Amino acid sequence: MDVTERSAAGPARQPLLAAALLTAAGLVDAVSAWAHTRHGRFAVATADGVYQVDLGAWAWVHLAVGGAVVLAGLAVLGRRRRAVPLAFCCVLPAIVVDLLLFPYAPVRAVIVVALDGAALRLLARHHRSTRAEDQPRRGAAG
Template sequence: MTSHVSGARSGAAVRSTERTGLGSGWLVFAGVLMIFGGLMMLLQGIAAIAHDDVFVTTRNYVYEFDLTAWGWVHLVMGVFITLAGAALFQGATWARVVGVVLTGLAMLANFLWIPYAPFWAIVLIALNAFVIWALCTAPSPEER
């Protein structure tokens, strides 16, 4: 009798998971990392826009842009990555594809950002690599 009750609970949990569209711990992992990573990029962008003198600029850098321009790039990408991460919690299928594309672009932007904040940029590159991995390995709705 107790096994029947526990089976009913797990069935309700499966139906609840299907209804929300999460279905996998990897999607939750990716969503949380996207939200935190997006917020970190957003704050990094605000710092670059508000106080250019916070960051050390290097001379003779191949991808040299104005630091304020980099700030706007990080700010906009941070907003979009945070929103896409939140959309994963709503079960939006498009959020997986958008998440992979945006985090790939964020990896590129952070690679180009390395001369300004090396440790921070490398941390965000690694975080974005984990997000892409989690989004790509999570089972699709058809597999659940």
């Protein structure tokens, strides 16, 4: 396989990899959120004492956002027409929710935000390259 064949195959695989990353990140979010709906209490120690924090409502929000990211990943996999804007609209709130819940599950939050960010970068690069191919070339004598 020479360089031109490799470079032509790379952009075609970007949406497939992005769909896999989005689906995996959404599943991790949904499964961990489902676990927090059952046992979402954390003990927080401060200088004034120990408090119990219930994250039940945040867990339901997290579950909905994780489900939306899974659906966005499946839409990208199915190469739907508006899959890229849908993915951006679903993943950005997911990143915000993961960062808000960072103190309670830091390792999972870092992994999921990294997966979401990598998927968004792949989708943005692919979307930009396909838009550049669709635009007519300027300066061509015709």
